[in-house]
Amino acid sequence: MLAPDLLRAEKPKQEAERVLHALEHTEEGVVMRFAPNPSGPLHLGHARAAYLNDYYVRRYDGHYVIRIEDTDPRRVEPENYGLLLDDIDWLGLKVGEIVYQSDRMDIYYEHCRRLIELGGAYACMCDAAYFRDLKLEKKACPCRNQTIEENLDLWDRMLEGEFCEGMITVRVKTDLEHPDPAMRDFSIFRIVDAPPHPRVDARVYPMYNFSVVVDDHLLGITHVIRGKDHIANTRRQRYIYEYFSWNPPVFKHYGRLSIGGVVLSTSAIKEGIVSGAYTGWDDIHLGTLKAIARRGIEPDAVRKAMIDIGMGETDITFSWENLFAQNKAIVDPKANRYFFVPDAVMLPVADAPAHIAEAALHPNEPERGVRRLLFEGSVILPKGEIEGRTMVRLKDLFNVNVAWEGERPALTYAGESLEEARKAHAPIIQWLPPGQARDCTLKTPEGDIEGYCEEAASRELNRVVQFERVGFSRIDSVAVDLVTAYFAHR
C-alpha cells in the first residue's frame, strides 16, 4: 500500500513554461524597457509588451526599466500616473527602475543642440501641410539649407519662447529620396502652448522618435521588443543613432494582437465612463487590466497567455479561451467551493428529516474542511434544473422526487442513497437552506444573474471561489443584504 503523501508528491504537473527564442548579443548583459504613456490605464495589449520584455529580463537576469513616456501634455492626465503604477504593480514585473521622460527635458534639449551641430537636424518653419506635399514629391523645403548657425539660433529662440505652437519644428535630415515617404525628414521637436504639462514647465517637447533614441542610449537599453507598428519608427530612429555614432539596441517587433469582445480604446472608455455606459476603468466590458483583475483573472495567467503567444510577427487574435484555461489552472487548486443558485425557487421537501449537510470546501483537499448546511424543511433550488425531472439529488444532502401538478413542482424526500440517484440518472444539483442564503448578484459580461449564494461565501471577499456547476467567480463586495460576485469563467 502506498503512503498517501507519496501519491500526492507524484503529481507535480507544473507544466514547463514555454521557452521563447534566445536573444542575440546578450554577452554584455541585458537591459530592457517597458514604455507606456500615461493616457489611460493599461490593457491586455500593454500586457504583452510588458511580459515579453519581462520574460527576457528574468531569463538573462537583466535590468528592467519602466519608462513613462509623458511628452505629450495633451495626453497626460495627472491621475493616470497613479493608475499606471497600480497596473505595473499588479503585473508583477521585475522592475529595476522607473523613469519619467518629463524629468529629462533638459537632456533632450541638449542632445537636440548636439544633433543640430552635427548637421543632422534643422529648424523648419514651413506649414505642416505644405511640408507634407514637398515630402511626397521628394523635394527639400527652404529651411533645409539653413546653416548650422541659423538652425542653432532658431533652436535657442524656440526654447526662449519666441514661437507659438505650429510655427516651427525641428526635423532630422534623412534622405529625401527614400522610397518610403515616412522616412523623409521627420519631426523631432514641437511646441505645445496648452495645456501645461502637469509635471514640468515646458513648451518645447521632444517627439517620440527623438526622446526614445536618447533615452534608450543613455539608459543603456540593449534589446527592444515592441509591436510592429513601430517598425517604421525603428528605421527612422536609425538615422539618429547614425548621427550620434551610437550603437542601436537589438530590435524585435511582434505582430498585432486583436482582442475581441472587449473595449480597449482609451477615448472610447473615457466617453463611456462619462456617459454612464461603463461604471469605471474596471467595468466588466473593458479589456483593461483593472477589469480583468476584477473578474478574478490572475496576473500569472495573463503572463502565461502572453508568453505562449510569444513574439510572432503574424497578426493574431487574442484567445480568451486560452487565458481562461491558464487562469483555471492557477485558481482551481485555491478556490473554495460554494453553492450559488440562480433562477431560484424555494420549495418544501415533504417527509424529509432534518439534516446537516457537510460539503467539502475543496474536493481534492478534504483537510480544508467543510461548509455545514442545515436542512430544516425547505430548500432553494435552481428552477431550470428540476424542470422535466422526476428525481434530483441535492448535492451532499439527499435525493428528492419531483412531482408535477401542472406548473407546480412538489418535492418529496427520496432517501439518501447515492446509488439510487445514479441509477435513476438524477442530476446532482446545488441547493441552499433558506436560513443560510444571501442575495447574490453574479455579474457577467452578458448581464447580471440574480440568485442566492451561501452565507459563508461572503467571507471570501476579494477572493476567487468556485460556484459549483456555475463557474469561477470573484467575490467583489459584501453588503448586509447582498453579495456581488464577478464571473470569470467556467
Place this chain on the structure above:
RNA sequence: GCUGCUAUAGUGUAGGGGCCAAUCAUGUCGGCCUUUCACGCCGACGACUGGGGUUCAAAUCCCCAUAGCAGCACCA
C-alpha cells in the same frame, strides 16, 4: 497611392531542406474517475493560403498571386 512585414488545426504555438503522413497547449467529442457540467486520467477530431520553380528531396529556399496587417503626424 507609396513603403514594408506576415501567412501551420476553431484559437495560440513548435518546426528554418530529408528524422514531418508535422509538436505542444487550448477547444470539441467520447470514455474513466467523481456526491460540481470543477480537477485528474485515457482516447479521438482537427492544419502546412494558392500556383509555379530550385532540388534526388520543400511546411522549410526562390518567384508570382491572394489575403491580412503596419507606417506614410509639429501622437506615443
